Amino acid sequence: MDTEFPFYPINDFGPAMKGMAIGGLGIVHVFLAQFGIGGGLLLCYFQWLAQTGREPLARRFIDGYFKFVVLVSFVLGAITGVGMWFMTIQVSARTIGAMVAEFHWIWATEWLFFCLEIVAGYCFYRYGARLDDRRRMTLLAIYSLASWFSLFWINGILSWQLTPGRWLETRSMWDGFFNPSFFPSVIFRTVTSMAIAALVAFLIVNLLPEFDREQRMKLIHRAARFLAPALGMPILGVWYFLVIPADSREWALGGNVPMMMFFVLAIVCSTLISGYALLGLMRYQLYVNTATATLLLSLAVLATAFAEFVREGVRKPYSIRGYLYSNSLTATDVRHFREVGCTRDDPYPLRNRDTYPNPQVALGAHVFRNLCSVCHTPAASNGLTHLTEHWSTTQLRLNISMLQHTKPFMPPFAGTPDELEALVQWLRWTNAGRPADWSELHDEEALRQIRAWLEEAGVDSGDVRTVADRRP
Amino acid sequence: MDAPFPFGFPWQTAFYLTLLVATWVLHVAFMHYVLGGSLYLAIRTVFDGNRPDTCTTAQLLREWMPFLLSAAITAGIAPLLFAQIVYQHRFYSANLLLFYRWLAILPALLIAFYLLYVLKARFAFVQRASIRLVVKLIVCGCFLYVAWLWTMNHLLSVQSVGTWSLQYAAGTVFYRTSELWPRLGLWVASSFPTLAVWLAWQLWLNVDGGSELLTDIEQETSRADVRHVAGMGLAGLAVTGLLAALYGSLLPGDIRSIITGRLSGSYLVVAGIGMAVQFAGWWTARKSSRLSRPLLILLTGGLAATLTGLAVAREAIRLARVDIADLYVAHAAAAQISGFWLFACVLIINVALIVWCARIVQHAQS
Numbered sequence: 001m002d003t004e005f006p007f008y009p010i011n012d013f014g015p016a017m018k019g020m021a022i023g024g025l026g027i028v029h030v031f032l033a034q035f036g037i038g039g040g041l042l043l044c045y046f047q048w049l050a051q052t053g054r055e056p057l058a059r060r061f062i063d064g065y066f067k068f069v070v071l072v073s074f075v076l077g078a079i080t081g082v083g084m085w086f087m088t089i090q091v092s093a094r095t096i097g098a099m100v101a102e103f104h105w106i107w108a109t110e111w112l113f114f115c116l117e118i119v120a121g122y123c124f125y126r127y128g129a130r131l132d133d134r135r136r137m138t139l140l141a142i143y144s145l146a147s148w149f150s151l152f153w154i155n156g157i158l159s160w161q162l163t164p165g166r167w168l169e170t171r172s173m174w175d176g177f178f179n180p181s182f183f184p185s186v187i188f189r190t191v192t193s194m195a196i197a198a199l200v201a202f203l204i205v206n207l208l209p210e211f212d213r214e215q216r217m218k219l220i221h222r223a224a225r226f227l228a229p230a231l232g233m234p235i236l237g238v239w240y241f242l243v244i245p246a247d248s249r250e251w252a253l254g255g256n257v258p259m260m261m262f263f264v265l266a267i268v269c270s271t272l273i274s275g276y277a278l279l280g281l282m283r284y285q286l287y288v289n290t291a292t293a294t295l296l297l298s299l300a301v302l303a304t305a306f307a308e309f310v311r312e313g314v315r316k317p318y319s320i321r322g323y324l325y326s327n328s329l330t331a332t333d334v335r336h337f338r339e340v341g342c343t344r345d346d347p348y349p350l351r352n353r354d355t356y357p358n359p360q361v362a363l364g365a366h367v368f369r370n371l372c373s374v375c376h377t378p379a380a381s382n383g384l385t386h387l388t389e390h391w392s393t394t395q396l397r398l399n400i401s402m403l404q405h406t407k408p409f410m411p412p413f414a415g416t417p418d419e420l421e422a423l424v425q426w427l428r429w430t431n432a433g434r435p436a437d438w439s440e441l442h443d444e445e446a447l448r449q450i451r452a453w454l455e456e457a458g459v460d461s462g463d464v465r466t467v468a469d470r471r472p
Numbered sequence: 473m474d475a476p477f478p479f480g481f482p483w484q485t486a487f488y489l490t491l492l493v494a495t496w497v498l499h500v501a502f503m504h505y506v507l508g509g510s511l512y513l514a515i516r517t518v519f520d521g522n523r524p525d526t527c528t529t530a531q532l533l534r535e536w537m538p539f540l541l542s543a544a545i546t547a548g549i550a551p552l553l554f555a556q557i558v559y560q561h562r563f564y565s566a567n568l569l570l571f572y573r574w575l576a577i578l579p580a581l582l583i584a585f586y587l588l589y590v591l592k593a594r595f596a597f598v599q600r601a602s603i604r605l606v607v608k609l610i611v612c613g614c615f616l617y618v619a620w621l622w623t624m625n626h627l628l629s630v631q632s633v634g635t636w637s638l639q640y641a642a643g644t645v646f647y648r649t650s651e652l653w654p655r656l657g658l659w660v661a662s663s664f665p666t667l668a669v670w671l672a673w674q675l676w677l678n679v680d681g682g683s684e685l686l687t688d689i690e691q692e693t694s695r696a697d698v699r700h701v702a703g704m705g706l707a708g709l710a711v712t713g714l715l716a717a718l719y720g721s722l723l724p725g726d727i728r729s730i731i732t733g734r735l736s737g738s739y740l741v742v743a744g745i746g747m748a749v750q751f752a753g754w755w756t757a758r759k760s761s762r763l764s765r766p767l768l769i770l771l772t773g774g775l776a777a778t779l780t781g782l783a784v785a786r787e788a789i790r791l792a793r794v795d796i797a798d799l800y801v802a803h804a805a806a807a808q809i810s811g812f813w814l815f816a817c818v819l820i821i822n823v824a825l826i827v828w829c830a831r832i833v834q835h836a837q838s
Contacts, residue, residue: 006561009568009640075585078545083578085552086567090575093564100556101802105811107553112815112822114546122539123829127836135832142825173810347637 005333008093009348010369015380018091018373023312025087027305029080031196034189034304036073036117037151038197039065040144042226047140051133055222057215062140063129064208065201070125074118092374094328095161095319102173103157110153117146148190155186162315163244168322184240191229191236192304195273198226199300202293213287220281220288227277233270245321247408247463248314256409259313266306269299316409317461325411325461327374334459337414342370357429357438364426367419378430389431396424397446401453404462412459417450473735473791477784480735482800484807488558493783495550500779501666502544507615508667509533509540510584511660512704513591514612517605528697532674538588545581557806559629562794566629569639573646574625577618584614616660623656630793654722658715662782664708665750669768669775671701676763695761702758705771709751716782727792736788743781749774 013021043062050058088096100107120143128136156177160167167176201223205216241249252263273296280286288296319326329337343366350369356362368376372384379385388396399406400420403413413420421441429438478486478493513533555563567574587607590598598604628639628647639647675697720728732740753771757763 008561008565009636011568011571071586071589074542075589076582078542079578079582079585082545082549082552083575086575086578089564089567090571093568097556097560097564100553101560101806102809103811104553104557104806105809105815108550108815109811109818111546111549111553112818114549116822116825118542118546119826120829122542123833126539127833130836131832135835139829139832142829146822146825347633348640349637351641351643 005336005345006094006097007346007348010373011090012351012369012373013377015377017375017377017381019312019375020381022084022087022091023309025080025083026312027301027308029077029084030308031301031304032073032077032080033151034193035196035200036069036077037144037147037190038193038195038226039069039073039200040140040147041194042197042201042223043069044137044140044144045226046222047133047137049222051137055218057211057219058222060210061201061205061208061219062136064210065204066121066125066128068200068204070121074121078114092319092326092328095324098320098324099157099161102176103160106153106157106173106177110150113146113149113153117143117150120146151189151193152186155189156182159185161318161320162248162311164321164323180243181240184236184243188233188236188240191233194226195230196300196304198223198277199273199293199297201226202288203290203297206288206290206293217287221285224277224281227274227281230270230274231278233274237267244314245463251314251316251409252310256313259310262306262309262313266303266310269303269306273299273303317404317411327371327411327414329371329411329414331412331459334412334414338416338454338459340416341419342415343367343419346370356426357436358440360422360440360442361426361429361438363419364422364424364429367415367423368426371414371423384427385431388427393424393428396427397421397450398453400424401450402457404460405457406462408462411461412457413454414459417447417454420450420454421447473730473733475734476738477736477788481796482804484803485558485796485800487807488554488803489787492551492554492558493780493787495547495554497776497779497783499544499547499551500783502540502547504663504666505540505670506537506544507619507660508663508708509537510608510612510615511663512667514605514608517601517608527700528675528678528694529671529700532671532678534588534591536674538585538592541581541585541588558799558803559790559794560802562629565636566625569628569636570621570625570647574621577621580614580617584611587611587614619659620652620656623652623659626790627651627655630790651719651722654715654719658712658719661708661711661715662778665705665712665747666775666779668701668705668708668754669750669771671704672698672757672763672771673768675701676765676768698761698763699758702754705750705754706758709747709754713747723789727789730792731785731788735791736785739781739784739788741781743778743785746774746777746779746781750778 043065046055046058046062046065049055050062085096120139124136124139124143128139131139156179159181160176160179163179163181164176165179166172167179202220205211205219205223211219241252247255251259254260276296281288315321315326317326318324319328324330325334343363346366350356350362350366353362356365368378368384375382376387377383388399391399397420400413400423403410415423421443425438425441429435432438474480478489480486481489513530516527516530587610591604591607591611598607624647627649628636631639675694720731723731731737750771753767753774757767757771
């Protein structure tokens with residue numbers, strides 16, 4: 001039943017591009033997951049404060065805080081985690097397929113830590129109040145260990161997508177897992193988790209009715225210590241940027257304006273939080289009320305959102321660097337589709353074919369669906385109309401034929417010259433407002449020129465420093 | 473197909489199939505508690521009307537369903553993972569074809585999760601019978617939607633590319649097949665015997681374990697609870713048996729002959745024996761109105777046999793419909809990937825840590 005190339009049904013997300021759907025969900029999930037991880041560490045710290053007599057209020061705070069961990073992280077975090085899996089299937093089944101195939105024992109190991117996290121967490125939630133300090137610390141330490149290890153395992157897989165390192169040559173799972181950005185990434189995320197846990201603590205302390213202002217002040221300054229490691233973020237950030245590919249680094253450092261802007265905004269938000277921690281909390285010992293805590297937490301959400309946008313963005317034109325392009329094709333697939341076309345063997349027909357004025361435009365729509373729709377819409381978010389409406393026909397043909405050189409964060413075009421011409425005609429028709437009458441255009445000279453451009457462009461990425469698909 | 477499951481396949485395929493079935497059984501044990509529990513609570517509220525929700529079984533369910541839902545979701549990750557190894561392309565294609573209907577199971581689970589906490593927290597507004605009924609019906613509806621979509625997804629995943637293509641072209645909202653409702657009914661009905669075993673353990677640990685300390689009224693209440701749970705187990709088994717027979721009769725002859733043949737015939741026998749053991753156990757419990765540790769162990773053993781037998785039969789139906797030989801190469805390639813020993817070591821360590829957590833909890837209870 002399976003064709004050689006794994007065609008999948010492709011869904012239309014309407015005016016929202018698929019990246020927005022997975023990005024939005026991803027930001028929520030990452031933030032909640034990091035809250036759960038940092039929360040575990042913070043609770044261990046407070047338990048230590050309680051059992052060593054350093055902070056008599058700590059025990060009450062822990063029980064209040066843990067309810068939030070359960071209600072927010074256990075519930076929303078767990079479901080958005082499964083949601084990420086399902087959404088990744090919607091966006092790129094082949095990417096998640098490769099991630100699962102290559103790292104299934106890592107995923108399975110991570111699952112064991114999920115199980116441990118749930119058991120230890122619920123044991124504490126249900127029985128913690130009745131336990132002595134030593135046993136409370138044991139449960140919290142197991143919970144915290146389990147949640148941090150879930151970060152450890154998933155971090156290896158996610159960082160592999162951007163920096164597969166020696167895996168490209170060896171195909172060794174361990175080479176992929178302990179890839180060049182593994183350690184800076186896991187340390188960075190741990191520090192971020194601690195900062196988020198502290199910021200959530202500020203808010204929760206204000207929401208718990210059993211504390212007066214003076215007590216809140218004490219607890220807030222205890223929790224603020226978890227912000228201190230965030231001062232090392234610039235060093236971790238530099239380390240991370242040194243190990244990621246040069247072209248990816250360049251996108252964030254000015255090569256791509258939106259990416260650079262988001263990168264700067266992530267730094268600004270993080271700096272504001274760290275600055276407040278350093279000056280407001282440590283130097284001037286200020287009180288953090290509900291409004292300020294909410295504001296700081298909002299900044300943290302924004303910093304996470306911007307940073308995740310950059311992390312996802314700098315991977316382009318790949319979803320797995322050096323192996324799988326963002327439209328789920330390898331360089332070998334591109335070569336194959338240049339010969340046979342990307343639509344010929346596709347078992348899934350174009351929907352609403354009769355709404356297109358002629359077969360050539362319909363073919364173009366089919367090409368758009370198979371090659372472009374993962375990142376673009378016709379005329380809405382990241383719409384091709386906005387990007388191409390002022391291009392001439394020759395420009396459309398040239399720019400798409402040599403797509404990876406036109407814009408190096410684009411993958412190479414993966415189709416025949418006829419399909420490329422059909423895509424050009426579909427774009428012209430769309431840019432013209434989709435008129436009912438539109439005649440086909442067959443220009444042999446144009447097709448010859450497109451073929452020449454395609455050959456010149458090759459099937460590798462536009463960045464000469466990388467070589468795609470080294471699989472023998 | 474001519475050897476008992478999982479033999480008769482290359483070892484790599486057999487290995488991943490075994491992991492898929494084993495982890496799926498674990499997931500079902502938790503999932504049945506939540507599915508059966510939500511149905512039970514909703515039905516009970518309909519019949520109890522304005523009376524407050526004070527019976528022991530309802531209290532236990534309200535108290536434990538949030539945790540068991542967490543456990544069900546977490547346990548569900550492993551079979552999801554192994555299903556992707558064994559049937560990757562099919563699983564993804566079915567997901568994609570159902571699109572937003574499939575993704576809607578996530579908000580459904582989220583709504584159900586938080587409403588379970590609302591029920592557990594016993595907010596004042598939930599004390600009103602009408603509100604309580606609405607909340608329970610929503611929770612129940614959410615879980616039934618998830619069950620319905622999972623069944624649909626599974627049935628769609630075993631179809632041919634031709635069927636997928638037609639489904640995609642038509643843009644049909646849901647996949648319709650005559651197998652859907654009997655199959656869904658079977659899994660919903662089979663959740664009650666599982667739920668009964670769970671509740672029996674909980675009743676025994678909460679009450680019967682210390683029955684010498686109970687007053688006469690408490691002992692009578694406890695006996696009534698046991699009879700109630702035993703009745704649930706007996707009725708659940710009877711309906712499950714009937715629906716299993718009905719579903720089996722609706723399957724095409726060639727599929728039926730495969731699942732009753734060498735591949736899973738012996739497992740069906742195991743499932744049948746498990747049901748008979750449970751039936752005898754519940755009958756005894758209902759007559760004596762008492763639970764005991766040996767009886768509970770017997771019931772649990774019977775349940776494990778039934779769930780394992782049904783899980784293998786479920787897998788056999790799928791194997792009968794897909795050309796599994798096409799996937800042997802992919803399974804062999806997956807088996808080449810490192811990491812199994814890491815998984816095995818962490819499994820041992822984490823099980824030990826989970827046991828440690830349980831011992832700490834025992835201390836709290838004592």
